[in-house]
Amino acid sequence: MQRHSSDLATCYVGVSFYRTASGQELHTAVAQVFNERGDGVVVRGGTAQISKSDRQPHLALSDARQLLLDALAEYRTTHGHQPARIVIHKSSNFTSGEINGFHEAADLRDIDHVDLLWIQRRGAPHLYRTGQLPPLRGTSAQLDTRSLLLYTRGSVPYFHTYPGLYVPQPLLIRSVTPGTDLQTAGTDILALSKMNWNNAQLDERDLLTLRTAYRVGSILKHIPTEARIATRYAYDM
Numbered sequence: 413m414q415r416h417s418s419d420l421a422t423c424y425v426g427v428s429f430y431r432t433a434s435g436q437e438l439h440t441a442v443a444q445v446f447n448e449r450g451d452g453v454v455v456r457g458g459t460a461q462i463s464k465s466d467r468q469p470h471l472a473l474s475d476a477r478q479l480l481l482d483a484l485a486e487y488r489t490t491h492g493h494q495p496a497r498i499v500i501h502k503s504s505n506f507t508s509g510e511i512n513g514f515h516e517a518a519d520l521r522d523i524d525h526v527d528l529l530w531i532q533r534r535g536a537p538h539l540y541r542t543g544q545l546p547p548l549r550g551t552s553a554q555l556d557t558r559s560l561l562l563y564t565r566g567s568v569p570y571f572h573t574y575p576g577l578y579v580p581q582p583l584l585i586r587s588v589t590p591g592t593d594l595q596t597a598g599t600d601i602l603a604l605s606k607m608n609w610n611n612a613q614l615d616e617r618d619l620l621t622l623r624t625a626y627r628v629g630s631i632l633k634h635i636p637t638e639a640r641i642a643t644r645y646a647y648d649m
Contacts, residue, residue, distance in 0.1 A: 413603045420525060423487050423495035424604065425480065426621025428503040429460050429469040438462065438469050440479065455482045468504035476513025484521050497525035499600065501621045505530050506588045528588045529597055531622060536561060536584035545573065546580050549615060552598050560585040560594040564605040565617045575614065583617070 429440050440457035458475035462468070471479065480498070488494055498518055502510075506528050518526045539547045539561065549566035565580040567573065574580070585597060604619035616623065 413600070413607070420496040421491075421493075422497040422499055422600075423484070424499050424501065424600070424621050425483050426501045426619070426623075427457075427479070428622055440469070440471060440475075455479065455486055457482075463507070466505060470504065470507045471510050471513065473509035473513040473516075476510040477517045478513075480514050480517035481520065484517065484523075494521055494523060496523065497527070498523055499527045499529065499597070501529050501531050501601075501619060503531060503533075503622055505586075511588060526589060527592045527597060529592070529601075530586040530588060531601075531619070532584040532586065533581070533618070536582045538579075538582065539563070547582075549580075550602055551582075552595075554594055558587045558592070558594070560587075560598050562598045562601060564602060564619070565615055568614065581617065583619075 427440060429438055431438055438460045440460050457479040458471065460469040460471055460475075463470050480500070484494060484498075498514075500514060511528060514528060515526060518524075537555075539551060539553060541547050541551075545567040547563050547566045549563055549568055551563045551566060553561045555561060561582050561584055563580055563582045565576055568575060583601070585594065585601065587594060587597065601619045604621060605617065606615050607620045
């Protein structure tokens, strides 16, 4: 990822959920991507619960706090310093407990800049453009002060076509922290959708933070919870 000299060192964290092999418990997997290089490690979190109000998985305040503290500890081990900014991408909405837990962890590490982003993969409105091709990759529309529609896949002028088989589906990005610059958030997400070093495709719909967490979750459910070393290196498998 390109960085301007004035940009803050940023730690990107993706939070998604997976079920244990027995299917009885819902756990959380975290993929952490370091700065613009795309180097990542995985930290396994506590047990999530399905909320009765929105039927989505959520973490308790203490689990959210510990999850981010563990992620920041891995960041410091890798880089030798703490980030100045944290961006958390989550596949479900943030509860007040999760928001408070993540902010408490940031406060404990004296990190002032925290952006919490809910990435919705379903239910987003679609845009249309003149002609037969879908919207360009990178097309965005700010729906309100905290919502941004973003096409991470779409038509590419260089190819003079849309390099895909199906109609591209946009992401709906919702910020739960006031003051978040949605255009900056969208630019970051667009770059993160190109940082999968495991294939030669130009881009993918999902950003690296959440795509890695989805994949790692399918691995972690077969690894005992106490196997922390295996969890740390699951990203390299």
